[in-house]
Amino acid sequence: MKKFLLVCAALAALVACKGPKDADSEYAVDMLKKGEAIPAFSLKDRTGVLHSQADFAGKYVVYDFWATWCPDCRADLPAMKDLYAKYGDKAVFVGISFDTEPEKLDAYVAENGIGWMQLSDFVAKKESAVGDAFRIKWIPSMYLVDPEGKVMLGTVMVSKLAAALEAL
Numbered sequence: 001m002k003k004f005l006l007v008c009a010a011l012a013a014l015v016a017c018k019g020p021k022d023a024d025s026e027y028a029v030d031m032l033k034k035g036e037a038i039p040a041f042s043l044k045d046r047t048g049v050l051h052s053q054a055d056f057a058g059k060y061v062v063y064d065f066w067a068t069w070c071p072d073c074r075a076d077l078p079a080m081k082d083l084y085a086k087y088g089d090k091a092v093f094v095g096i097s098f099d100t101e102p103e104k105l106d107a108y109v110a111e112n113g114i115g116w117m118q119l120s121d122f123v124a125k126k127e128s129a130v131g132d133a134f135r136i137k138w139i140p141s142m143y144l145v146d147p148e149g150k151v152m153l154g155t156v157m158v159s160k161l162a163a164a165l166e167a168l
Contacts, residue, residue: 031154
């Protein structure tokens with residue numbers, strides 16, 4: 001019996017020593033994969049101008065799927081602002097918001113000094129055709145897309161986005 005308990009304790013310790021899981025292994029498993037073309041979409045910006053993926057052809061693009069009501073999105077905002085400041089000349093940054101109220105999005109963007117383009121169809125995430133097409137199951141979710149419109153990275157971790165941008 002002692003041997004059994006010792007083996008169980010050793011196994012428990014081994015499992016505990018593995019540390020925290022990579023968030024992508026839990027939340028980004030269904031995202032578009034590296035090399036896949038991004039889906040066609042069209043969404044309006046905060047001034048009502050319609051944009052599509054074709055607007056960004058020939059450029060690196062960061063697509064940031066988020067919402068003002070999302071605690072993890074809010075927590076990532078300082079890092080996203082830093083990335084925009086550092087890499088905004090190398091890549092176009094496009095926020096795609098799952099907010100349902102334009103006034104709340106506008107106020108949050110203004111209050112927080114978000115300088116990159118924000119697009120939305122102002123429907124809930126579970127109702128968003130664009131979210132479905134990009135296979136967004138969790139927010140924040142980010143894609144880095146190459147100038148040919150192919151996924152270079154799909155992640156829920158802003159640190160991984162930073163590393164990928166650094167490599168450009």
